[in-house]
Amino acid sequence: MKTRGFEVITNYDGKVNLPVRATFGAAGYDFEAAEDVVVPSIWKQGIASTLKAVLKKETLSVNEKLQKEVKPTLVPTGIKAYMGPDEYLQLTNRSSNPLKNYLWLANGVGVIDSDYYNNPDNEGHIMFQFLNFGLVDKKIQKGDRIGQGIFLPFLKADQDKATAERVGGFGSSGKN
Ligand SMILES: O=c1ccn([C@H]2C[C@H](O)[C@@H](COP(=O)(O)OP(=O)(O)OP(=O)(O)O)O2)c(=O)[nH]1
Numbered sequence: 001m002k003t004r005g006f007e008v009i010t011n012y013d014g015k016v017n018l019p020v021r022a023t024f025g026a027a028g029y030d031f032e033a034a035e036d037v038v039v040p041s042i043w044k045q046g047i048a049s050t051l052k053a054v055l056k057k058e059t060l061s062v063n064e065k066l067q068k069e070v071k072p073t074l075v076p077t078g079i080k081a082y083m084g085p086d087e088y089l090q091l092t093n094r095s096s097n098p099l100k101n102y103l104w105l106a107n108g109v110g111v112i113d114s115d116y117y118n119n120p121d122n123e124g125h126i127m128f129q130f131l132n133f134g135l136v137d138k139k140i141q142k143g144d145r146i147g148q149g150i151f152l153p154f155l156k157a158d159q160d161k162a163t164a165e166r167v168g169g170f171g172s173s174g175k176n
Pocket residue numbers: 091107109110111112113114116125126127128129168169170171172173174
């Protein structure tokens with residue numbers, strides 16, 4: 001019987017490892033990066049875009065420019081997760097990431113909903129969303145452990161009336 005667990009996304013078949021807990025008492029399943037990804041330094045992104053705006057004497061305010069060019073980077077894991085309807089997978093950072101690599105999870109914690117699994121847009125591909133607060137770009141290599149996932153139960157409110165079906169992630173569920 002399937003209760004909760006991980007599977008590999010179709011395109012990554014045979015190319016990635018399923019998440020594992022590192023020790024007997026670990027709460028989190030460690031996820032690996034499925035590809036080499038560069039997470040650019042936010043300072044570099046910000047300074048470059050500010051300079052461009054100043055040199056071009058653009059009318060667009062520098063703040064607007066910064067907002068457009070300083071973005072988190074999505075790091076693919078090649079993994080999807082299935083679970084019960086009253087459960088979610090909480091993605092959290094590794095405590096060593098800010099200390100050693102200047103990597104922050106841009107969304108604080110990530111919430112992987114049970115209905116994200118096998119959604120029609122991206123099959124339920126789990127991504128970690130990083131900002132690099134370091135001064136230099138950070139190269140994440142395929143196979144590096146980037147974060148962890150903890151399965152948790154959640155409660156529903158008396159007024160609960162969810163109606164829609166999930167079709168994707170990252171802002172797919174409405175206009176705003
Ligand atoms: O760090 C994250 C956060 C979310 N997701 C995926 C799984 C989740 O089920 C879906 C939607 O996430 P969330 O509800 O937090 O974001 P949203 O901005 O509300 O998007 P949506 O409108 O699709 O719900 O995106 C990730 O892969 N990584």
